Amino acid sequence: MTDEIDAASADDEPGFAGFDPAPPPAAAAPTPYRVLARKYRPAHFGDLIGQDAMVRTLTNAFAAGRIPQAWMLTGVRGVGKTTTARILARALNFQTEDGGGAPTTDLVRFGVHCKEIIEGRHIDVMEIDAASNNGVDNVRQINDAVRYAPVSARYKVYIIDEVHMLSAGAFNAFLKTLEEPPPHARFIFATTEIRKVPVTVLSRCQRFDLRRVDSSLLVGHLGSICTTESVEAEEEALAAIARAAEGSVRDSLSILDQAIAHAAGKITLDDVRSMLGLADRARVIDLFEALMKGDIAAALGELRAQYDAGADPVVVLTDLAEFTHLVTRLKLVPDALKDNSLNQAERVRGGDFAQRLSVRVLARAWQMLLRGIAEVKQADRPVMAAEMVLVRLAHAADLPTPDEALKMLRDGSGTVSSGNGAPAPRPPSGGGNTALAARPILASANPMPIPAPAPRAVAQPLVQVASLEDVVALASQHRDITLKLALERDVRPVRFEQGRIEFALAEGSSRTVATDLSRRLKEWTGLTWMVAVVNAEGGATLREQAEAERERRESDAASHPAVMAVLEKFPGARIVSVRDPRAAEAQAPAASAPEDEYMNDGEPLFDDSEPDFDGIDF
Known part of the structure; x- marks a missing residue:
């Protein structure tokens, strides 16, 4: 009886029959999802988009064997700086399975080291974040390690991202190694702030400026990725994503990744707008x-x-x-x-x-x-x-x-008339008939009509001023001796026209001459004058012009035969002054001048026909 009960129990509950059933097969671990920006990261130069100039230069350099010791890659975020650095490291260390190969940019097929370099885990390709390793000690470690040969690859490559974050001391510690590195070492720098990198470092590198990718190229790139991922997307939606990315490939792929999850189907323009908060x-x-x-x-x-x-x-x-x-x-x-x-x-x-x-x-x-x-x-x-x-x-x-x-x-009107002579109409909102109308009108937010102002007489200048000499005469007339002396001594004229004076100042001159002159001309002429000191050579000052004219008159007088005779007969004599006859006539008209009873104006002062003064002792 007991045996029957035990047998029945064993049939009902096989787990208690004295043995353990075989465990179910373990489910395979799901493959972690890789975002599009990592999944479609370029692995060779042919995958790079929008950087044709850089690719061409590097291809020619590798083909000619002109490989520098350091590169500087700069550009905005997401245009491919770190990706290009990894491709360069792969190109430097390309090697086939049989041990052959040489540095090349033909990287369509993978070599021995390519997969590890692209994934960022190769022992001879060090990727260093300068934001967290920016001190002198960090650079000293690189200087010590760079002397040793690579473990398995051809070159030991140092990729330093955000290099502008290094301190000044760290940059200085880098200079010697960067200028003369070992033959087995290469450096690749990447930065978004090229202005913060010292010129001493830039001069030791070949610089490449990675450009923002054009929107049309981004739209085509996103479209090909959508086709590969079996995702339907409107072209206008992809164009909106490209505009929002502002030329960054990584940003565009991140937004596309988000749009695929948001739409859960075909990606439309409305989906992208609602997701990014964009306006229609x-x-x-x-x-x-x-x-x-x-x-x-x-x-x-x-x-x-x-x-x-x-x-x-x-x-x-x-x-x-x-x-x-x-x-x-x-x-x-x-x-x-x-x-x-x-x-x-x-x-x-x-x-x-x-x-x-x-x-x-x-x-x-x-x-x-x-x-x-x-x-x-x-x-x-x-x-x-x-x-x-x-x-x-x-x-x-x-x-x-x-x-x-x-x-x-x-x-004298407040409006601009339309073609038929009547004032242009105003829209009902009160904004004014503006840029898209046939002619703009002068209006305000209040639609009340603007009264026409009374006609104004055109202001006439109180005094006519046509030259700098006229300004000096005005200053003398109004007894402004300080301004008169400044105009004669310090002002080098550049341009003079009605209402505008431009000049340069002599060395050591007062900087308030322009302000003082503008204010005085406003008082004297009743008009507003634009007076400016310009950065130009300018002409001679009035005093220099007067001095040059005086020297010219003395030279002309000294060359006159009669004057030459007097100077010859009287050693040590010199010409003190020569009066300008034109100035004398202007100051004293001939009609008002008294007649000289002792000398006839028509009689010459010196007569060349008279005998010399030989024998006369002065």
């Missing part, structure tokens, strides 16, 4: 059009709608500035319409704006947007600050051009 491109163009028309109500409504939809006000203004720049480029470079990264709305409407808007309006909008973006970033309520930026933009389009403003002042 078409709506940004609508906002731009409303601003250029001066329609403030529509512009504020569009901004609020985009903000409610999740757009960041800073991003909206940034996209607005980007579109302003695009329209300016299309106006100045019409061939920019052929850019494949532009969507249909940008190409069609941007080209239309480029034809209708002036460079003056676009440049002013660009400057205001740049300042507005900085204000919005610092504001506690960004959306309110962004709305005020739009208000300024809309009303700035009301401002007329300088020639139109001058015409309005001359005509």
